[in-house]
Amino acid sequence: MAMEILLLLGLLAAALWTVMTTRLLRSVVGLALTSAVLSIIIFRLNSPVAAVFELSVCAGLIPVIFITTISFTQRIAKSQIQERRRERFIRFFLLPVIVVVAGLALLRWLKIPALMLPAAAGETDVRLLLWNVRHLDLLGQIVILLAGAFAVVILFKEPRK
Amino acid sequence: MLSLFVSIPFLSLIVFNIPGKHSTRLALFWSAFLFIAQSALALLFSTGIINPVARQLSRIFIFKLSLDPLSLLLLLSIGVAAFAALLAGNNLFREKSQKSNFINLLMVAVIGMNATVLAADLFSVYIFMEIVAVSSFVLISIQKDRLALEGAFKYMVMSSIATCLMLVSIALIILVCGDTDFGVVASGLCAQSGNPIVKLAIGLFLCGLFIKSGLVPFHGWLPDAYSAAPSAVSVLLAGIITKVTGVYVLMRLVISVFGINPAIQNLLMLAGAVSIAFGALAALTQHDFKRMLAYSSISQVGYIILGLGCATPLAIAGAAFHFFNHTIFKTLLFINAAAVEKQAGSIHMDNLGGLSEKMPVTGATSVIALLSTAGIPPLAGFWSKLIIIMALWSAGNFAYAYIAVIFSVVTLAYFLSMQRRVFFGKLALSLESVKEAGAGITIPAALLAGITVAAGVGFFWVLDKLILPIQEILR
Numbered sequence: 080m081a082m083e084i085l086l087l088l089g090l091l092a093a094a095l096w097t098v099m100t101t102r103l104l105r106s107v108v109g110l111a112l113t114s115a116v117l118s119i120i121i122f123r124l125n126s127p128v129a130a131v132f133e134l135s136v137c138a139g140l141i142p143v144i145f146i147t148t149i150s151f152t153q154r155i156a157k158s159q160i161q162e163r164r165r166e167r168f169i170r171f172f173l174l175p176v177i178v179v180v181a182g183l184a185l186l187r188w189l190k191i192p193a194l195m196l197p198a199a200a201g202e203t204d205v206r207l208l209l210w211n212v213r214h215l216d217l218l219g220q221i222v223i224l225l226a227g228a229f230a231v232v233i234l235f236k237e238p239r240k
Numbered sequence: 241m242l243s244l245f246v247s248i249p250f251l252s253l254i255v256f257n258i259p260g261k262h263s264t265r266l267a268l269f270w271s272a273f274l275f276i277a278q279s280a281l282a283l284l285f286s287t288g289i290i291n292p293v294a295r296q297l298s299r300i301f302i303f304k305l306s307l308d309p310l311s312l313l314l315l316l317s318i319g320v321a322a323f324a325a326l327l328a329g330n331n332l333f334r335e336k337s338q339k340s341n342f343i344n345l346l347m348v349a350v351i352g353m354n355a356t357v358l359a360a361d362l363f364s365v366y367i368f369m370e371i372v373a374v375s376s377f378v379l380i381s382i383q384k385d386r387l388a389l390e391g392a393f394k395y396m397v398m399s400s401i402a403t404c405l406m407l408v409s410i411a412l413i414i415l416v417c418g419d420t421d422f423g424v425v426a427s428g429l430c431a432q433s434g435n436p437i438v439k440l441a442i443g444l445f446l447c448g449l450f451i452k453s454g455l456v457p458f459h460g461w462l463p464d465a466y467s468a469a470p471s472a473v474s475v476l477l478a479g480i481i482t483k484v485t486g487v488y489v490l491m492r493l494v495i496s497v498f499g500i501n502p503a504i505q506n507l508l509m510l511a512g513a514v515s516i517a518f519g520a521l522a523a524l525t526q527h528d529f530k531r532m533l534a535y536s537s538i539s540q541v542g543y544i545i546l547g548l549g550c551a552t553p554l555a556i557a558g559a560a561f562h563f564f565n566h567t568i569f570k571t572l573l574f575i576n577a578a579a580v581e582k583q584a585g586s587i588h589m590d591n592l593g594g595l596s597e598k599m600p601v602t603g604a605t606s607v608i609a610l611l612s613t614a615g616i617p618p619l620a621g622f623w624s625k626l627i628i629i630m631a632l633w634s635a636g637n638f639a640y641a642y643i644a645v646i647f648s649v650v651t652l653a654y655f656l657s658m659q660r661r662v663f664f665g666k667l668a669l670s671l672e673s674v675k676e677a678g679a680g681i682t683i684p685a686a687l688l689a690g691i692t693v694a695a696g697v698g699f700f701w702v703l704d705k706l707i708l709p710i711q712e713i714l715r
Contacts, residue, residue, distance in 0.1 A: 188436055215246075215303040216357065219367035222250065225257075226348045228372040233341050233378055 083123070090116045095175050101164050107145045113140035128205045140181070245315065245354040249274060249552035253347045253365045257339075264340045271326055275350070282312050286705050294686070306422075309709035310495075313560055314357040314488055316706075318347055320691065321480035322350050324571050324684035328578055329472035331680025341382060344471065348375040348478065353484045362410055362420040366403075369452070369485045376481055378448040380469040391468030398451055398461040405448035412441035426497045433501070442498050446507070449493070449684040453486030455545060459538050468535035471578030474530060478537050479571030483538040483563060483684040485697030487541055491548055491559065495713055500551045504714070508549030512707045513643045516543030520650040529577045529587035530656055533570065539651065540566045541614065547628040548642060552635050553711035558627030560710045561702075565620045565695065572688035573612045576606045579677035579685070580662060589658060596669030598674040605689040610655035610691045616649045620695035623703075 093116055116135035122130035138178030155163075209217055250420060252274065284290040286309065329342040342445030346401075352371035359365050377399075380392035397662040414420060416437055417428030432438050444524050454462035462482070466474050494504060519539025526532035544566065547559030579602045580595060581587045612621035676682055695702050 185440075187283060202454075213303070215361070215364050216367050217354065217365065218246065218250065218303070219355065222253075222348060222351055223367070223371050223374060225253065226345075226371055226378070229341065229344055229348065230374065230378045233345075234380060234384065 083120070086116060086120050086123070090120065091178070095178070099167075099171060099174070101160070101167055103149050107142045110145070111138045111142040114141075138164070187206070242307055242358055243303045245278065245358060246303060246305075246351055247399040249351045249354065250345050251343065253351070256347070256498055264336055264343070264346065267340065267343050268326065269332055270616060272323060275319045275323035275326060277319075279323070281584040282316035282319060286312050286316075286709070305355075306360040307358060308713050309493070309706070310488075310560055310713055311357045313404040313564055313706055313710065314484065315354065316600050317564050318350060318353050318357070318480055318484065319690070321476065321567050321571045322346060322573060324688060325479065327680050327684045330576050331678055332470065332472045332578055332582060336562060338382065339456075341708060345375045345382070346476065347377050352444040353480065356484055357488065359550050360422045362413065362425060362493075364420075364424070365489060365492075366406055366410060369406075369489065370403065372481055372485050373403070374479060379473045379476065380465055382473065383470050387468040387514075388470065391464045393626070394461045395465040395545075398458070402451035403592060404600075405444045405451075405492065409445040409448065410442045412437055412444070416441070417444060422497050422636065426499065429497070430499055431498070431551060442504070445493065446490070446499075449486055449490040450586055451486075452482065452513060453541055453545070454538055455486075455511050455541065456538065458520045459515070462538060463531045463534040466537070466574075467528055467530040471530075471574070471581050475571055475574040475578060478533065478574050479551065480567055482537075483541070483567060486615055487544055487563060490545070491556075498681045505549050505551050508545050509637065509640055510549075512542045512544070512546030512549055512648060513640055514540060515545065516643060516647045517542075520654065523654045524650065526654075527589050529580060529589055529658065529662065530574070530591075531637075532589070532654065533573050533577060536573075536651070536654070537566075537570055539647065540570070543625065546640060547631065550628070550631050550635050550637060550640070551714075552631050553714050555628060555631030555635065556629055557707045557710050560708045562621075562624035562628060565612065565624045565692070566705075568688050568691050569612045569621060570694070572605060572609040572685055572692070573613075573679060575685050575688070576602050577611070579681045581678050582681075583674045584671055590663040592668070592671070594663070595671065595674065596663040597667055598671065599676050600662075601676055603686060606663060606687040608692055611658055612696070614624060614652035615657055616652070619697070620692050620699070620702075623696060623699045625705075637691070683713045687692045 081093055090113060093109055093113040097106050097113055100106050102110060114133055118130045118134040118138060252270060279288065285307070326343070326346060329346065330339060330600065333342055349372050352375065353366045355368040356365055356372065358367060358623070373396075375398050377392045380388045381393060410420065412691035413425055413684070416432055416435065417425045419425065419428070424687070429438050451458040451461075465476050468478055494500060494508070498504065516539050519535045519537070519542060521558045523532050523539065526535060544562050545561045547562060577587060579599065580592065584592055584595065587591065608619065612619035615622045615625040617623075625644065629641050629644050632638075632644065682692045
């Protein structure tokens with residue numbers, strides 16, 4: 080239990096760092112760290128396949144795409160950095176406080192003795208589950224990938240001169 | 241057979257994009273045929289001429305889908321709106337590549353909408369709503385101008401917030417019910433209705449759907465997205481996309497999954513009434529044709545939600561009928577706005593006037609659409625509003641019934657103001673050379689105006705075959 084709490088606190092800290100830091104690269108590192116901690120939590124909850132997906136896609140592939148995009152950007156002047164840091168602090172300093180207070184309030188409100196959780200489903204092979212039970216969702220995944228491909232082609236392709 | 245509504249557009253999309261030389265015209269004709277066939281099939285299913293679970297075809301593509309009278313009405317609306325948007329897009333996009341991109345994205349959106357309407361599983365509904373949302377972001381920014389990109393970005397941010405809320409809600413529902421199938425979730429939520437986790441899950445999902453529907457106070461993105469999008473895309477967005485991903489899913493989940501209780505009813509009726517009032521008052525003050533129509537959409541969606549919140553069988557039928565009518569007349573009005581923008585080069589209403597003289601079809605169809613929106617007999621909009629108001633009155637919701645009536649008058653006021661500023665009055669000198677926008681615009685406009693008149697005049701047939709059967713989903 081202590082381990083779970085530690086991991087959840089780590090997840091919260093990494094997520095807050097991701098959204099509070101003013102540097103894009105640090106933010107990406109924070110995102111990767113958040114995903115890595117989340118994969119450990121998912122792994123400890125006996126979902127190794129989901130944990131592997133989380134680790135490879137969210138902690139691996141997506142940060143690489145972000146870093147590639149950031150490498151195309153330019154640095155701004157130091158004075159601007161200071162100014163934006165101040166603006167950001169004024170705008171967002173309450174965020175961690177709100178998150179913690181809301182979490183505590185929910186925890187208190189959601190303390191329900193009569194919560195009847197359904198029995199855990201038996202272990203199902205994820206491949207069988209995808210192909211036999213969730214094939215409509217699988218079609219959805221294919222279509223959303225196609226939509227993403229159209230988005231890249233339409234929005235990033237330069238017209239021929 | 242139901243799976244064909246998803247599989248055929250999907251296969252068409254693949255065929256359209258096989259590398260090699262393709263005819264955009266062929267894709268256009270095939271898409272038009274598909275959308276007409278979809279509307280025709282939905283109508284034939286409703287009249288009982290064809291059985292929707294024809295066994296031979298159902299063996300070919302098997303997805304777990306379900307069909308009821310509400311889904312049929314939606315399939316019909318999607319087919320009609322997609323057909324009208326396709327013709328408008330073909331007329332309004334000039335470059336061949338843009339036409340081709342528009343057809344591809346329209347097909348993606350139709351796959352998403354059809355599957356959303358036919359799915360009977362929360363997670364599947366979520367996935368297909370996302371497909372529609374992704375295609376919408378790209379459609380809005382298809383011409384890559386600054387305003388459109390800004391509109392798409394606002395829509396994307398708001399939509400992402402809605403997505404997060406719904407995803408958290410689905411996670412909580414899985415925690416409580418152990419599944420995402422509508423039937424299992426409905427009985428699971430019913431068994432633990434007093435549980436705060438259940439209340440939180442329903443609240444989060446409703447918030448997400450309010451954002452997607454553009455209901456007040458979550459409407460901020462809607463006028464920007466509608467007015468910044470290319471005209472053909474506005475037709476699709478306002479005509480059907482926000483209604484399927486927001487309003488339909490809200491109706492489906494409240495009726496079939498979350499269950500109707502006094503708290504949800506009060507919330508829906510309040511949101512509906514505030515949206516009616518705010519949308520109508522904001523529309524009164526607009527100078528931009530498309531922004532005025534966007535605020536009018538917020539107001540009309542309010543009527544649908546008000547009917548849903550009243551939750552009697554009559555009110556649900558009225559809400560569904562107003563959904564269909566709103567799809568038809570709002571698609572028509574956005575097509576007219578597109579025609580005006582293309583021919584007159586502006587949609588700022590103060591710069592227009594007297595266009596009826598030069599664009600008689602656009603002017604006449606606009607009158608039909610506005611009268612139907614304002615609820616003037618015998619047009620279709622009159623009957624749907626009458627049903628909603630009668631249901632509110634007979635359920636004892638007198639204050640809401642008064643609001644519905646009063647803001648129908650306000651609706652008439654802002655539309656008459658629009659008609660006077662755009663189509664009536666003296667023709668400006670700069671608009672002397674304006675002429676009708678061409679068959680690609682006038683044919684869908686005339687078709688939609690015809691449906692508005694036919695659904696009003698033939699109201700008792702429509703009521704019997706399409707609307708009253710919807711009441712059975714409450715049982």
